[in-house]
Amino acid sequence: xxxxxxxxxxxxxxxxxxxxxxxxxxxxxxxxxxxxxxxxxxxxxxxxxxxxxxxxxxxxxxxxxxxxxxxxxxxxxxxxxxxxxxxxxxxxxxxxxxxxxxxxxxxxxxxxxxxxxxxxxxxxxxxxxxxxxxxxxxxxxxxxxxxxxxxxxxxxxxxxxxxxxxxxxxxxxxx
Numbered sequence: 001x002x003x004x005x006x007x008x009x010x011x012x013x014x015x016x017x018x019x020x021x022x023x024x025x026x027x028x029x030x031x032x033x034x035x036x037x038x039x040x041x042x043x044x045x046x047x048x049x050x051x052x053x054x055x056x057x058x059x060x061x062x063x064x065x066x067x068x069x070x071x072x073x074x075x076x077x078x079x080x081x082x083x084x085x086x087x088x089x090x091x092x093x094x095x096x097x098x099x100x101x102x103x104x105x106x107x108x109x110x111x112x113x114x115x116x117x118x119x120x121x122x123x124x125x126x127x128x129x130x131x132x133x134x135x136x137x138x139x140x141x142x143x144x145x146x147x148x149x150x151x152x153x154x155x156x157x158x159x160x161x162x163x164x165x166x167x168x169x170x171x172x173x174x175x
Contacts, residue, residue, distance in 0.1 A: 058099070
């Protein structure tokens with residue numbers, strides 16, 4: 001009985017040693033892939049921050065350098081070729097000068113995920129600025145807003161709209 005227990009324990013230890021030699025390169029490769037993924041996420045964050053900072057720098061000039069001559073009468077806005085990562089389309093408001101980007105046609109899960117991602121990205125760009133999140137009770141549709149007011153005056157707002165009859169949307173505004 002002692003002999004068979006010894007054999008099981010000794011055999012288990014040997015199998016563990018063999019298995020650990022086999023797994024070591026796999027664990028190392030997995031860690032490397034994780035580090036690369038984190039590095040890519042940080043690069044995406046810094047690219048987003050760089051582009052958002054460029055938009056904010058144009059706020060005093062009413063975003064004139066960012067807009068094209070292409071005008072959309074229905075949206076009362078100019079098209080822009082300067083798009084923030086993760087959003088479908090960006091425009092310059094012609095009535096109340098502001099830069100805005102949108103993603104529409106989002107189901108509940110996609111809209112919530114995009115909202116969370118954008119809030120996290122903006123926070124990573126301006127960690128010292130407190131975000132104010134609120135649900136708009138006066139809106140006929142569910143409307144969640146998150147606002148940042150920067151020291152030098154510009155305001156960033158992310159709006160998540162959820163509709164009952166059709167898909168929702170997420171907008172990011174800089175004014």
